[in-house]
Amino acid sequence: MNFDKINKQSEYEDLVNKGIEFAKKTNFSKAETLFLKAITIKNKDDSAYINLANTYLLSNNLKQAKELLFDYIENYKFQRKIANYLGKICFKYNLDKDLKKLFNNINLDASKNTNEKYYLFFLQGCLYQKNNKFEKSISSFEKSILANSKFFDSYPKILNLFEQTNKINEFSKYINKSLKIFNNIKELKILFFYKSLLLYRHKQYSDSNNLILSEKLNQYFSSSEYYLTKLYDLLSKNYEKLFEYEKAYVFIGKRNLVLKNSKKNKEFNKNIINETILKYKKFYTKENFRKIQSKLNSEEDSKLVFLVGFPRSGTTLLDTILRSHKNITVLEEKPYLLNLRHNFFKNKENKLDSLIDITQNEKNNIRERYLSNIKNYYTNNSDIIIDKLPLSIVEIGFIKTIFPTSKIILALRHPCDVVLSCYFTFFKTNDAMANFLEIDDTINLYNNVFNLFENYEHHLEIKYHQIKYENVVTDFKKEISQLLGFLNLKYEKSLEKFYKTGISRTKINTPSYNQVVNPLYSSSIGRWKKYKKIINTEKKLKKWIEKFNY
Numbered sequence: 001m002n003f004d005k006i007n008k009q010s011e012y013e014d015l016v017n018k019g020i021e022f023a024k025k026t027n028f029s030k031a032e033t034l035f036l037k038a039i040t041i042k043n044k045d046d047s048a049y050i051n052l053a054n055t056y057l058l059s060n061n062l063k064q065a066k067e068l069l070f071d072y073i074e075n076y077k078f079q080r081k082i083a084n085y086l087g088k089i090c091f092k093y094n095l096d097k098d099l100k101k102l103f104n105n106i107n108l109d110a111s112k113n114t115n116e117k118y119y120l121f122f123l124q125g126c127l128y129q130k131n132n133k134f135e136k137s138i139s140s141f142e143k144s145i146l147a148n149s150k151f152f153d154s155y156p157k158i159l160n161l162f163e164q165t166n167k168i169n170e171f172s173k174y175i176n177k178s179l180k181i182f183n184n185i186k187e188l189k190i191l192f193f194y195k196s197l198l199l200y201r202h203k204q205y206s207d208s209n210n211l212i213l214s215e216k217l218n219q220y221f222s223s224s225e226y227y228l229t230k231l232y233d234l235l236s237k238n239y240e241k242l243f244e245y246e247k248a249y250v251f252i253g254k255r256n257l258v259l260k261n262s263k264k265n266k267e268f269n270k271n272i273i274n275e276t277i278l279k280y281k282k283f284y285t286k287e288n289f290r291k292i293q294s295k296l297n298s299e300e301d302s303k304l305v306f307l308v309g310f311p312r313s314g315t316t317l318l319d320t321i322l323r324s325h326k327n328i329t330v331l332e333e334k335p336y337l338l339n340l341r342h343n344f345f346k347n348k349e350n351k352l353d354s355l356i357d358i359t360q361n362e363k364n365n366i367r368e369r370y371l372s373n374i375k376n377y378y379t380n381n382s383d384i385i386i387d388k389l390p391l392s393i394v395e396i397g398f399i400k401t402i403f404p405t406s407k408i409i410l411a412l413r414h415p416c417d418v419v420l421s422c423y424f425t426f427f428k429t430n431d432a433m434a435n436f437l438e439i440d441d442t443i444n445l446y447n448n449v450f451n452l453f454e455n456y457e458h459h460l461e462i463k464y465h466q467i468k469y470e471n472v473v474t475d476f477k478k479e480i481s482q483l484l485g486f487l488n489l490k491y492e493k494s495l496e497k498f499y500k501t502g503i504s505r506t507k508i509n510t511p512s513y514n515q516v517v518n519p520l521y522s523s524s525i526g527r528w529k530k531y532k533k534i535i536n537t538e539k540k541l542k543k544w545i546e547k548f549n550y
Contacts (some may be wrong), residue, residue, distance in 0.1 A: 012041045016048050023051070028059040046081040053085065062093060070098075070105070078106045080116045087123045099127055118148035125157060132332075134165055152187050159194045168201055189220045193227060197234055205241040208234065225262055229255050233426050245530050252424050256437040259429060270434035270441060277394060277448045283352050284397040286459045291356050292401055296363055301406040305386045305487065308393035309411030310449055311436075312421035314469030315390045318411055321472075321480060321498040322386055327489055329377065330386045336373050337387065340366050341398045355401060366402050384487050391432055393449060396456045408464035409483065410453075414550045415541040416528035419443055443540050450544050468548075470525050 019034035035052035042048070049072050056065035069086040072079070083106055090099040103109075108120055125140030141158040144151060155178045162171035175198055178191050192215045199208035212218070212235060221227040232255035239248040259265055307322075307330075309315050323330040344366060348354035374385065390411070392399065399406065413421075423442050427433040435441040456462050465486040471479040481491045528537065538545065 008041055012038050012045065012048070015041070016051060019048070019051055019055070023055045023058060026058075028055050031055045044076055044079075046079055049082060050085050053089070057089070062089075065089060066095070066098060070101075073102070073105050078113055078116075080113075083117075084119045087120050091123050091126060096127060096130075099123065114143070115147045118144045118151050118154075121147060122151065122154050122157070125154065129157070129161065134161055137161060138165075149181055152182060152184075156190055156194070163194075163197060163201065168198070171201070172198055189215065189217060190227065193217055193221075193231060193234075197230075200234060200238060203241070205238040209238045209242075225258055229258050229426070232258065236424065240530075246534060249531060249534050255426070256423070260437045262429075265429045265434065268429055268431045268434040270431065270437075272431045273391075273394070273435065274445065274448050277452045279352055280394065280397055281452055281455050283355075284455060284459055288353075288356060289397070289400075289460055292358065293404065296358070296360055296401075296404075298404050299367070301403045302488075303384050304403055304406040305384060305409060306392060306396075306399055306406060307386050307388040307390075307409045307411065308396070309390050309413075310393070310418050310422070310446055311390050311427070311433075312418050312425060313390065313411040313413040314472065315388055315411045317469065317472065318409070318467065318483075319386075319388050321495055322483075324495050324498045324500075325484070325489065325492055326494075327383055328386060328487075329383045330388055331374055331377050333388055335389060335392075337370055337399065337402070338389070338392060338395060340369055341395060355398070358401065363402055370402070384489065391449075393453060396453070396462060397460065400460055400462060407486065408462060409486075410464050410466045411469065412466055412548055413469035414526070414528065415446060415544045415548070416537045417524070417526070419446055419537050419541065420528045420531060420535075421524075422446075439535055439537070443537060446541065446544070450547075454547075466548075473525060 015034045015038035019031045019038065022028075022031040022034065032052060032055055035048045035055065038045075038048035039052070049068060053065040053068050056062070056068065066086070066089060069082055069089070072082050073086070083102065086102055087099060089095070090102060103120065103124060106117075106120070108117060108124060121140050121144035125137045125144060128134070128137035128140055138158060138161050141154045141161070144154040145158070155174065159171060159174055159178075162168070162174065171194075175191065175194050179188075179195070182188060182191065192211060196208045196211045196217070199205075199211065212231065217231055218228075221231055232251045236248045236251035236255065239245070239251065307315055307318060319330050319333075322328045344358075344362070345352070345354070374387070386409075393410070396408065399408075419439070419442050422436045423439050425436070427436060429437075432445075435445040465483060467479060467483050476496065477491065480495060484491055532538075
């Protein structure tokens with residue numbers, strides 16, 4: 001019997017336990033001393049390292065915690081608990097570069113020790129998903145599941161990705177697989193939710209609702225904001241498909257109430273966009289715009305097009321159709337120009353009238369940075385570039401300051417359908433989208449946005465092409481041909497198979513992801529009429545119904 005070894009183990013454990021007690025009492029200095037002493041006794045054991053790293057975190061020393069664990073890996077290579085804890089720290093604190101460094105240091109993608117790396121594959125999948133690399137994300141979650149089929153956390157992640165990338169066969173396969181593996185109540189309830197979502201995607205709306213009700217998912221998820229909102233959303237969709245419109249409206253109201261009361265969403269201020277619109281209406285006058293343009297050179301930007309419109313006006317459909325043309329590049333929906341606008345005004349103490357004094361150099365700098373940001377998304381310089389960001393309709397004044405000869409496409413849809421759809425749609429909440437949690441706020445924002453647009457029409461004399469969602473559905477070739485004529489392009493027969501482009505896109509980052517992968521359908525036209533007895537938006541939107549000839 002090796003008494004020396006036993007004594008060392010006993011001393012090591014004693015030091016670690018005492019260190020934990022001192023850490024609990026917030027005596028971090030004493031805890032650190034004890035953990036460091038323990039490491040000198042057993043320099044490869046994970047317990048002292050992990051507790052010491054945790055002590056550093058508790059004392060707000062993230063850098064030291066991270067460096068301690070990286071040093072361990074560099075000295076002793078892969079050790080599952082150390083690598084997992086370091087990965088968890090990097091992910092929690094959004095240290096993406098450090099997470100990639102960890103994956104490289106342990107050679108994550110090598111075949112060695114794969115079964116022990118299931119949690120790291122999970123983190124890799126989360127990182128890829130965060131950076132919109134969805135195919136790689138799916139692959140990482142698959143590796144995680146292959147390494148440890150009983151690690152549940154990877155299943156909801158991969159199921160979400162399969163559903164949102166319209167890989168319904170894989171979605172179904174993994175649901176069936178997971179239901180054979182897990183029997184814990186919490187895990188089963190989550191899987192039953194995805195099963196009900198699968199039934200919805202298979203158009204089995206009654207079966208979807210019956211599963212939700214029989215498994216009492218509403219009650220089970222009553223304290224889970226994440227699943228409750230998804231569940232209410234699904235119930236509303238099912239009831240609408242079953243023509244039970246009052247119930248559909250009730251469940252959307254319940255979903256929006258949960259979102260509205262969310263601690264995270266309470267941080268958003270729905271009034272900001274409305275206040276901004278009022279300021280823009282006062283500022284963007286003929287006189288002010290003439291002052292701005294009089295001292296700036298005007299470059300040729302007719303190949304740059306901004307696709308704008310109120311959300312849910314068919315911009316994602318147009319995006320998918322237009323990107324099917326060989327001479328058009330549509331940028332992914334990101335605030336390329338709006339971020340630069342934000343930086344410009346931030347440097348001017350957020351004074352809107354500072355735009356009157358914008359210099360040629362400042363304008364050139366914004367243009368160059370914008371074009372530099374988007375150059376990675378297209379290779380053919382002869383292409384028409386379409387920047388699609390619907391609510392940049394509010395920023396037409398700034399767009400025309402920086403790119404005065406650029407073109408504007410205004411996507412339209414019946415105002416009542418747009419308002420209803422915005423209220424029903426499950427948006428990621430921000431200051432603007434917070435207006436869609438109440439129907440009256442949605443109507444108010446719609447009115448404000450188009451009052452501003454009318455102001456732009458009058459004072460800036462903007463030239464734009466108006467395209468109606470309903471006309472695209474009912475007379476595709478005529479409507480798209482006219483739009484292409486505005487862009488100086490010819491109609492291509494391949495555009496009629498635009499939904500194949502939708503299918504080929506890895507993930508469509510809008511709420512319309514499951515619609516634009518199908519041929520055109522007219523069922524969403526006049527949807528608002530089904531809810532007319534419950535809410536009447538027509539009167540409050542009369543001005544725009546008449547203006548846009550609906």
